[in-house]
Each structure stands twice: as structure tokens, then as C-alpha cells.
Amino acid sequence: MSLSTRYNATETETKWYRHWETAGYFHSTPDEREPYTILIPPPNVTGVLHMGHMLNNTVQDVLVRHARMQGKNACWVPGTDHASIATEAKVVQLLRQKGVRKSDLSREEFLEHAWAWKEKYGGIILEQLKKLGASCDWERTRFTMEPSLSRAVVHVFTDLYRKGRLYRGRRITNWDPEAQTVLSNEEVVYREENAQLFHIRYVLQDDPGNYITIATQRPETIMADVAVAVHPEEEKYRHLVGKQVLIPLINRAIPIIADAYVDRSFGTGALKITPAHDQNDHAIGQRHGLPVIDILTADGKLNDQAQILVGQDRFAARKQIRRLLEEAGCLEKVEDYRTNIGRSERTDAVVEPRLTQQWFLRMDEFARTALEAVRSGEVRFFPENMWNMYYQWLNEDNVRDWCISRQLWWGQRIPAWYLRTTEGRWTRDGEEVPFVAEHAAAALEQARVATGRPELTEADLEQDEDVVDTWFSSWLWPISVFDGFERQDELAYYYPTNVLVTGWDIMFFWVARMIMAGYEWSPALLGNASKGTMPFRDVYFTGMVRDNKRRKMSKSLGNSPDALALIDTYGGDGVRFGMLLSGSAGNDIIFDAPIDSATNTVLNESKLCEQGRNFCNKMWNALRLIKGWQVADSPQGTVEALAVAWMSARTEQAVAGLQPLFDQYRLSDALLSLYQLVWDDFCSWYLEMIKPAYRPDGTADALDRQTYEATVSLFERLMAALHPFLPFVTEEIWHQLRERPAGQDCMVAPYPTAGPVDLTLVRLVEVARQAISEVRNIRSNKGISPREALTLQVRESATASQLFDQPGLQAMISKMANLDAFERVQEEPQGVLTFLSGTDKYFLPLATAIDTAAETERLSKELEYYRGFVASVEKKLSNERFVQGAPAAVVDNERKKLADGKEKIRMLEEALQGL
RNA sequence: GGGCGCAUAGCUCAGCCGGUUCAGAGCAUCUGCCUUACAAGCAGAGGGUCGGAGGUUCGAAUCCUUCUGCGCCCACCA
Numbered sequence: 001m002s003l004s005t006r007y008n009a010t011e012t013e014t015k016w017y018r019h020w021e022t023a024g025y026f027h028s029t030p031d032e033r034e035p036y037t038i039l040i041p042p043p044n045v046t047g048v049l050h051m052g053h054m055l056n057n058t059v060q061d062v063l064v065r066h067a068r069m070q071g072k073n074a075c076w077v078p079g080t081d082h083a084s085i086a087t088e089a090k091v092v093q094l095l096r097q098k099g100v101r102k103s104d105l106s107r108e109e110f111l112e113h114a115w116a117w118k119e120k121y122g123g124i125i126l127e128q129l130k131k132l133g134a135s136c137d138w139e140r141t142r143f144t145m146e147p148s149l150s151r152a153v154v155h156v157f158t159d160l161y162r163k164g165r166l167y168r169g170r171r172i173t174n175w176d177p178e179a180q181t182v183l184s185n186e187e188v189v190y191r192e193e194n195a196q197l198f199h200i201r202y203v204l205q206d207d208p209g210n211y212i213t214i215a216t217q218r219p220e221t222i223m224a225d226v227a228v229a230v231h232p233e234e235e236k237y238r239h240l241v242g243k244q245v246l247i248p249l250i251n252r253a254i255p256i257i258a259d260a261y262v263d264r265s266f267g268t269g270a271l272k273i274t275p276a277h278d279q280n281d282h283a284i285g286q287r288h289g290l291p292v293i294d295i296l297t298a299d300g301k302l303n304d305q306a307q308i309l310v311g312q313d314r315f316a317a318r319k320q321i322r323r324l325l326e327e328a329g330c331l332e333k334v335e336d337y338r339t340n341i342g343r344s345e346r347t348d349a350v351v352e353p354r355l356t357q358q359w360f361l362r363m364d365e366f367a368r369t370a371l372e373a374v375r376s377g378e379v380r381f382f383p384e385n386m387w388n389m390y391y392q393w394l395n396e397d398n399v400r401d402w403c404i405s406r407q408l409w410w411g412q413r414i415p416a417w418y419l420r421t422t423e424g425r426w427t428r429d430g431e432e433v434p435f436v437a438e439h440a441a442a443a444l445e446q447a448r449v450a451t452g453r454p455e456l457t458e459a460d461l462e463q464d465e466d467v468v469d470t471w472f473s474s475w476l477w478p479i480s481v482f483d484g485f486e487r488q489d490e491l492a493y494y495y496p497t498n499v500l501v502t503g504w505d506i507m508f509f510w511v512a513r514m515i516m517a518g519y520e521w522s523p524a525l526l527g528n529a530s531k532g533t534m535p536f537r538d539v540y541f542t543g544m545v546r547d548n549k550r551r552k553m554s555k556s557l558g559n560s561p562d563a564l565a566l567i568d569t570y571g572g573d574g575v576r577f578g579m580l581l582s583g584s585a586g587n588d589i590i591f592d593a594p595i596d597s598a599t600n601t602v603l604n605e606s607k608l609c610e611q612g613r614n615f616c617n618k619m620w621n622a623l624r625l626i627k628g629w630q631v632a633d634s635p636q637g638t639v640e641a642l643a644v645a646w647m648s649a650r651t652e653q654a655v656a657g658l659q660p661l662f663d664q665y666r667l668s669d670a671l672l673s674l675y676q677l678v679w680d681d682f683c684s685w686y687l688e689m690i691k692p693a694y695r696p697d698g699t700a701d702a703l704d705r706q707t708y709e710a711t712v713s714l715f716e717r718l719m720a721a722l723h724p725f726l727p728f729v730t731e732e733i734w735h736q737l738r739e740r741p742a743g744q745d746c747m748v749a750p751y752p753t754a755g756p757v758d759l760t761l762v763r764l765v766e767v768a769r770q771a772i773s774e775v776r777n778i779r780s781n782k783g784i785s786p787r788e789a790l791t792l793q794v795r796e797s798a799t800a801s802q803l804f805d806q807p808g809l810q811a812m813i814s815k816m817a818n819l820d821a822f823e824r825v826q827e828e829p830q831g832v833l834t835f836l837s838g839t840d841k842y843f844l845p846l847a848t849a850i851d852t853a854a855e856t857e858r859l860s861k862e863l864e865y866y867r868g869f870v871a872s873v874e875k876k877l878s879n880e881r882f883v884q885g886a887p888a889a890v891v892d893n894e895r896k897k898l899a900d901g902k903e904k905i906r907m908l909e910e911a912l913q914g915l
Numbered sequence: 916g917g918g919c920g921c922a923u924a925g926c927u928c929a930g931c932c933g934g935u936u937c938a939g940a941g942c943a944u945c946u947g948c949c950u951u952a953c954a955a956g957c958a959g960a961g962g963g964u965c966g967g968a969g970g971u972u973c974g975a976a977u978c979c980u981u982c983u984g985c986g987c988c989c990a991c992c993a
Contacts, residue, residue, distance in 0.1 A: 004954095005952075005953065006953090006955075007953095053979065172948095181958090185990095190990095191990075199993080210923065211924050214993080215993065216993060217993065218993085229993095262991080262992095262993085263992055264993055265992095266993065267992085267993060268993095271991095271992090271993050272993075273993095274993095278993080279991095280991090280992080280993080281993085339991095339992085339993090342991090353991090374966075385919075385920070387987085388918075388919050388920080388988090389918090389919065389920095389987085389988055391918090391919095391990065392917085392918055392988065392989060393988080397917095398917095398989065398990080401980090504987095504988090507988095508989095538963090540948090550948090581941075582927075582928085607926095607927090607941085607943090608927090608941085608942085609943055610942095610955075611941070611942075613953090613955065614955040614956090615955090616955090617953065617955050617956090618952090618953065618955080618956085620952090620953080621953035621955095621956085622951040622952065622953080623952085624952050624953075625952035625953080626952085628950095628952070668928095668929085670931080672929090672940070672941085675941095676940085683953090684957085684958095687952085691952090694951070700951095736979090773958095773959085776958055777959060777960085779947095779958080779959085780946075780947065780958065780959040780960080781946095781959080781960090783947080785947095786947095786948080786950065786957090786958070787950065789959095876934095876973080876974080879973050879974090880973085881972095881973040881974095882934095882973040882974070883973085884973080885972090885973055885974090886934065886973070886974080887934080890974095891934095891936095892934070893934080894934085894935095896935095899937075
């Protein structure tokens with residue numbers, strides 16, 4: 001026997017992945033089969049594999065492999081996202097380490113660096129996915145910034161502009177002073193932090209002895225104040241409305257105004273109005289026709305407008321102005337308080353509300369479409385209740401226009417050109433006029449027409465400096481991966497995709513927007529409204545992977561185990577098992593894997609992955625057992641025949657239950673049912689039933705060929721059923737079981753479908769198993785060795801004969817319970833151990849005298865339980881309304897329970913008398 | 916401030932369109948086994964009045980109300 005007692009995952013997994021890839025099983029091209037399509041949520045091109053990826057990619061792979069084995073044309077498209085802000089931030093950081101500042105580089109030079117970096121590190125994550133067994137069609141790998149996908153972005157931008165759904169606006173936006181770009185609302189993360197509330201006195205211009213006190217968290221912005229606002233109904237301030245106060249330190253006069261927005265109970269009830277640096281203040285400023293004074297630079301420093309502390313960073317300025325205010329006697333008090341601070345999702349910089357000119361996409365119509373898609377059930381959510389969150393964001397009260405421009409270089413540049421003039425950009429009605437087109441040449445035409453100046457050349461145009469939000473390219477993913485804007489052959493076959501598997505955290509960023517884009521463009525592209533609709537039929541939302549303190553796993557917390565280290569330890573199969581079994585759709589996953597934050601290595605073993613690894617080893621050893629048997633051309637015994645029939649029935653039963661679970665994406669339940677089928681039914685019972693006996697002299701009996709073949713077939717069937725979950729170990733065992741011609745791999749075998757199930761046999765064996773367990777239990781309690789053979793007697797009865805007339809069953813019980821004799825008796829023997837199993841009564845005569853007192857107690861306890869049980873059933877049945885109201889089947893069942901219970905009581909009473 | 920969800924064994928969870936698959940699974944714990952497939956294992960065992968309180972019903976872990984404790988999403992008050 002050459003097989004090791006331990007299953008070697010690493011070696012096996014590398015071997016089979018290469019084999020599958022070489023065989024071309026991952027690749028899909030359109031044909032006459034039904035397609036089954038999944039698009040990977042593209043990870044950041046520079047990312048590394050983390051637990052979240054492992055989870056959702058495992059789920060995707062299970063679904064894809066299952067579909068493939070079902071004979072569908074399975075296509076799993078992989079790819080990466082250029083992740084504009086995250087990647088640019090990384091490149092900037094890298095350059096800084098080399099002593100190069102972004103501002104020293106031209107756009108072209110910077111992009112050269114970025115592309116070089118992308119080429120070097122990009123796609124590592126895809127290589128890592130292979131270790132998990134991901135059966136992606138690697139020939140289809142896409143990148144959101146490759147030419148075709150970028151052209152799609154430009155096309156869509158111009159299309160939307162033409163449709164009047166894009167506009168430019170000067171708004172208060174979320175500014176990231178670190179990355180120096182605007183952010184969408186979704187990219188700002190609010191967290192409660194410690195802050196201070198400064199109470200500052202503004203003296204009245206014409207009455208220097210009096211003042212009004214405002215409370216602010218941002219004293220460094222007082223130089224940008226244009227008013228102080230109070231509530232119109234606030235008595236204590238009413239007399240001040242209309243008066244002028246002086247901003248401390250710079251003594252600029254500003255009015256006191258009344259506005260109902262002011263919360264009278266917060267702070268002092270007086271609010272400083274700073275339209276340039278606060279969204280609400282900006283709104284108030286507009287209502288009252290106030291000016292806007294911007295005192296901050298793009299990188300968060302005070303500018304000339306501030307008059308004082310010019311050039312200081314906003315946080316340094318806050319410290320200094322506190323001192324200045326104190327010296328000036330304007331600082332009444334400073335109190336600590338907790339407030340929500342918004343930070344950039346990518347750079348963690350405190351977000352600065354800032355007035356900037358940006359491109360926005362109108363969302364009202366898109367939102368209605370996206371809501372209707374899910375409301376109508378065209379797109380189904382798993383779990384369903386994710387609809388609530390979805391609705392919350394998309395309903396008309398909450399949805400906001402999408403700010404899609406970003407002041408970055410890494411990304412698709414906005415296809416808008418402006419006409420350069422000596423006074424700056426050409427304007428109409430005081431507004432810059434963008435010429436939006438797919439190419440500069442087309443924009444030039446527009447410019448010539450608009451201005452009536454045919455002599456203009458492209459040199460007179462300058463392109464918008466900004467790029468679009470990354471999600472403005474990702475929302476096209478379901479169409480653009482098939483180059484759907486340029487040719488529709490593949491789109492027509494693969495679209496709509498079957499299921500999207502992703503975390504609920506990007507429901508708004510991505511899922512909702514893909515639905516919008518799908519409905520917006522696919523009908524026209526496919527020229528067929530019945531096919532061109534939703535981008536995917538189902539959305540499976542995975543939970544967030546959290547640590548054992550329920551914190552989201554993140555690099556900054558250092559609580560995420562190294563995904564590759566986990567695979568090295570437990571194998572790809574082991575990790576897949578752990579991921580799958582740890583949670584159902586939508587539920588967060590507590591992944592208990594303490595790690596050493598210093599070395600980032602797994603210290604304690606992660607229990608679920610360990611369980612997966614152990615399972616692989618269990619199956620491996622079952623293989624070793626079977627392969628070690630001698631096989632003879634002898635007739636099949638009754639025990640073996642029974643065992644094969646029973647295991648076949650159990651397998652059919654389990655297989656029949658799988659499809660509904662797949663349909664509902666209940667993958668953990670499906671895996672668990674197979675786990676139990678393999679471990680309990682196949683290994684612990686079936687293999688033990690047919691295991692040839694060993695003789696004391698070391699030789700072993702042979703197994704008949706028929707049983708051996710049946711066993712191999714059963715094992716094979718189990719491997720096929722398990723393959724989508726644990727592809728590597730199943731493929732290995734599949735090949736160890738039989739010599740197979742090339743191309744007959746488990747991965748491409750037909751997925752098992754259920755045949756007829758012999759439920760009677762399953763029930764009979766179940767009863768026998770209970771009896772066997774009883775004997776083992778008594779052995780355990782009495783300290784009788786499993787090797788000591790016992791005699792078992794069963795009282796003849798209607799059910800007992802049904803049971804034991806089954807050929808092979810008595811012999812099977814004898815083998816499994818290690819009995820030297822199994823007898824059917826008419827009379828109740830005296831002085832023996834008695835137990836009930838089902839409604840049959842068994843006796844176990846032991847060599848040693850039984851402990852009568854202990855037996856009396858045990859039987860009495862059992863008797864007491866059944867008396868109580870019978871009493872409760874009788875009560876139920878004597879209730880007229882129950883008998884009348886409950887379904888007949890339920891009542892009948894209660895009657896059977898009553899009869900069985902009474903029979904048990906009778907037998908127990910008998911047994912007590914016999915002691 | 917608006918909304919959603921969760922609470923079941925020591926831990927992580929399943930069951931939740933009412934009635935023997937109804938109190939379950941895995942891990943952990945305890946007992947006994949190095950029984951020639953597997954100690955990454957085998958055979959057993961203990962452990963929960965299904966968060967509290969009401970209600971509906973013949974019958975509630977499951978439906979309703981309410982309270983308590985958690986978690987999340989959105990908006991964001993200086």
C-alpha cells in the first residue's frame with residue numbers, strides 16, 4: 001500500500017488545478033447549450049486575497065462547478081478593477097518613498113508609473129484565486145481600464161450627456177484633501193470621534209460691550225463666516241436679528257440672521273454660517289443671498305482669504321486659533337463632545353465639505369428603474385430582506401444625484417472638451433460650455449457649430465482634467481466584459497448573467513448601479529427588450545467576514561488572517577469547507593482565526609477549516625481502506641447485499657435533497673448534508689458493514705467483487721456530488737478509485753440526479769442502527785470491551801419480525817454490535833439487561849450478574865418518562881377541539897404515539913417484574 | 916432623527932408561511948478506546964422552560980403586542 005495515511009492537499013491541489021486548466025475545462029464559448037454565467041466582482045487590481053474574497057469566490061466556484069456538471073455552458077468571467085482612488089493613492093505613496101512628488105510629474109509621466117506598477121503587481125490576486133480552485137475562464141480575464149472597457153465608459157458618458165442626464169454643477173461636495181479629489185457620498189465613512197465644541201464670542205459692531213456666543217467645532221473656519229444665524233422664534237436673540245457682529249481676530253462685520261434651520265437647543269442656539277465649508281450653511285447662505293468665502297486650499301491649508309494663519313494646515317490652525325481667541329478674550333469655553341466625523345473611505349483623511357465644480361448624474365429615473373427591477377422580482381435578492389436596505393437607499397426621498405467626476409489621473413478621462421480663449425474657457429450665459437463627444441474631433445465639430453467659428457482646431461480645445469468615478473466603469477461590467485457596446489454576439493448568449501455573488505457592503509456602490517446600467521443599455525444593444533433587461537437574475541449577498549470580536553476584518557486592524565497561509569495549512573478544499581459551512585447568505589461570518597499581528601501568521605487553528613481538512617483526510621482514508629481490500633470472485637453475502645441496497649437508498653435520498661438547496665443558495669446546508677452522508681452513513685456504517693473480517697493470524701477475508709464494484713460506484717457518486725464544494729480531493733479520489741481514460745474527470749462528470757428511493761429499507765436500517773447503538777451504549781456504561789462478543793435476544797413481535805425477516809439484517813446487527821448470537825425469543829428471560837428500541841424489546845444476558853438496583857432505577861426512570869408522555873398525549877386527544885380542529889393526519893399520529901407509548905409502558909413494567 | 920435585522924446548548928449557527936426531521940448541527944466539554952482506513956481517528960455521554968412579559972390558538976421556538984439587550988443601513992445638528 002503506497003498511499004500515505006495523511007492526505008496531502010498541497011501536492012494534490014497543484015496537480016489537479018494544472019490538469020483542469022490544461023484540459024481547457026474553464027473556458028467557455030457560446031454554443032447550443034444553456035449558458036450559466038457568473039461575473040466575478042472584480043477585485044482591485046493591486047489587491048491581495050483576503051477573507052471576503054475567499055468567501056465570495058468559493059461560493060461562485062461552487063455554483064459554477066455545479067452548473068458545469070449539470071451540463072450547462074458554465075462561464076465564470078474573472079477580472080480586476082482599476083480602483084481609481086485606491087491605486088492612485090498607492091502609486092503616489094510609492095513615488096513619495098522614492099522622493100518623487102506627484103505634483104512634479106506630468107499627467108503622462110504619472111500614468112507611466114502607474115501602468116508600470118499595475119503590470120508588476122496587478123493580478124496577483126487572480127493567481128491567488130487559483131489556489132482556492134476557482135474555475136474561472138482565465139482566457140476571458142478583463143480589466144476595467146483596458147481599451148475596450150474604457151471606450152464603453154466614454155460611450156456611456158456621451159450617451160447620458162446627450163440624453164440630458166448628466167450635468168455640471170458647483171456644489172458643496174465631499175473633498176478628500178489627502179487625495180485631493182472629490183468623493184461621492186458613498187465614499188465617506190462616518191464614525192463617532194472625540195471632538196471639542198468651542199464657544200466663541202462675536203461682539204456687536206455698534207455696541208462693543210455686548211456679544212453673541214456661537215458654538216463651533218471648527219474655530220479655524222470663522223474667517224470664512226458670512227453671518228450668524230439664530231432661530232426666528234428665539235426670544236433671547238430676537239432683538240439682535242439684523243445687527244452686525246464682528247468676527248473675532250479679523251474684525252470683519254457680518255449680519256445676524258434668522259433661520260428656522262437653527263436648533264435652539266444645541267450649543268448656544270446661535271450658529272455661525274460658513275457657506276464654503278459646510279453643506280447646510282451653504283443652503284442657508286443661498287436662502288439669504290449671502291456671499292461665499294473659501295479660506296481653504298485643495299490640500300486643506302488656510303489660504304489668503306483667511307487673512308491670518310495663512311499656509312497653516314487646518315488642524316494646526318485649529319490649535320493656534322484657540323490660543324489667539326483666548327488671548328483676545330473671545331473664547332468663552334471649550335467642551336468635549338462626541339460627534340460623527342466623516343473620513344475618506346480610501347485615505348482615511350477627514351473629509352472637507354468644499355465648493356467645487358463637478359459632473360453629476362441624475363438618479364431619479366435610474367433609481368425608479370432599479371427599484372422596480374427588484375420589486376417586481378426580475379432581480380431576486382438572497383436573502384430577500386436585503387430589499388429593505390436597497391429600498392431605503394433608492395427611494396425618492398433618499399436618492400441623491402451621483403457625483404461621477406474625480407480629480408485624479410488614474411482612470412477614464414472625462415470626454416468633455418472646452419474651448420480655450422484668452423479670458424479662459426469659452427462661456428455662454430456665464431457658464432463654461434463643455435463639448436462632450438467620444439473623440440476630440442467630434443467635440444471640435446460641436447465647438448465650431450456652437451461658436452460659428454469654422455477655423456477652430458483641436459489645439460483650441462482642452463480636455464476636462466478629471467476622470468470618472470471607478471464605479472462609473474464597474475457599473476457597466478455585465479455588458480463590457482463581453483464588449484457588449486461594440487459587438488453583441490457574446491452578450492446575446494451570456495446576458496443576462498445568472499447570479500451575482502457579492503457582499504452587501506457594495507449594494508449601493510455597485511449592485512444597484514449595475515441594475516440601472518443593465519436596464520438602460522442592454523435592451524437597445526440586444527435589440528430585443530425581452531432579453532435585454534436585468535444584468536443578473538439573482539443576487540447572493542454574502543455576509544461580512546468578521547473576527548471573533550465581531551470586527552470587520554481589515555488590514556488596518558491587522559485582524560485578517562493571511563488567506564494564503566490558511567490555504568497552506570488546511571488546503572484549498574479545507575478553506576472552502578470552512579468558508580461555506582460558516583454562514584448562510586447575508587449573515588455575517590465570525591471567522592475565528594486568531595493571528596499573530598506581528599508576523600501575520602495563523603497561530604491557533606481555525607476550527608472550521610480544520611474540520612474541512614479533517615473531512616478530506618477522512619475520505620482519503622476511506623479510499624485507502626477500500627483499496628486495501630482483497631477482492632475475490634465469490635458470491636455476495638446477505639449483509640453486503642443489504643448494505644449496498646441501503647447505502648444506495650441513503651445516497652438517493654440525500655441527492656434528492658440537494659437541488660432545492662442549490663435553488664435557494666443554501667450551500668452550507670447542501671454541504672452539511674453531504675458531509676453527514678459521507679462521514680456517518682458511508683464511513684461509519686456502510687464501510688463497517690461490508691468490511692471483511694480480519695483473522696487473528698493477520699490474514700483477511702476477501703470482499704466479493706460485486707460489493708467491491710458497488711462500493712466504488714457509490715464512492716464515485718459521492719465524490720461527484722461533493723465536487724463543487726471540494727474540487728481537489730474529490731478529483732483525486734475519483735481517479736484513485738478507477739483507471740480512467742483521458743477526459744473522464746470528476747470535474748466534468750454529470751452531477752448526480754436522484755433515482756427512486758427505497759424508504760422502507762432506510763427506515764428498517766435506522767431501527768437496526770438504534771438497537772446497535774443501545775448495545776454499544778450498554779457496553780460503554782458497563783465497561784464491557786467492544787471486543788467481547790455478546791448475545792442479544794429480541795422478543796418476537798409483529799414489528800420485530802418485520803425487521804428481522806429482512807435478509808442480512810440479523811447478521812448485520814451481529815457484526816456491527818459484535819454479537820456471537822442473535823436470538824428471537826418468545827418468553828421474557830429473567831435476570832438480564834433489558835432495553836427498548838422502537839417498539840421492540842431486547843435482552844442482553846451478561847456473564848456477570850446484573851446490578852438489580854441500578855437496573856430498577858434505570859427502567860423506572862424510563863417508565864416515568866413514558867407515563868408522563870402518555871398522559872400528555874391523552875390529554876391532547878381528550879380535548880374535543882383538538883380532535884375536531886386538527887388535521888386528521890396529526891390526530892392519527894397522536895393516536896399512534898399513544899399506542900406506542902402504552903406498549904412501551906407495558907414492556908417496561910414487565911421488565912421491572914422480571915428483575 | 917428615519918429604517919432594517921438579530922436574541923435558540925459554553926461558542927458559532929440552523930429550524931421560524933403554527934402540530935414526531937421539533938428542540939437540532941458543528942465546535943468545545945466529559946467517559947472509555949493507540950480496535951491494522953483514519954488520534955486530522957473510534958464508541959458513548961452530559962448540556963437549552965428557544966432574551967423577559969403579555970396575547971392569538973385545541974396547540975407557539977415558529978404568528979401578534981410590548982419591554983430589554985445587541986448589530987447594521989441611511990441622514991447628519993453647528
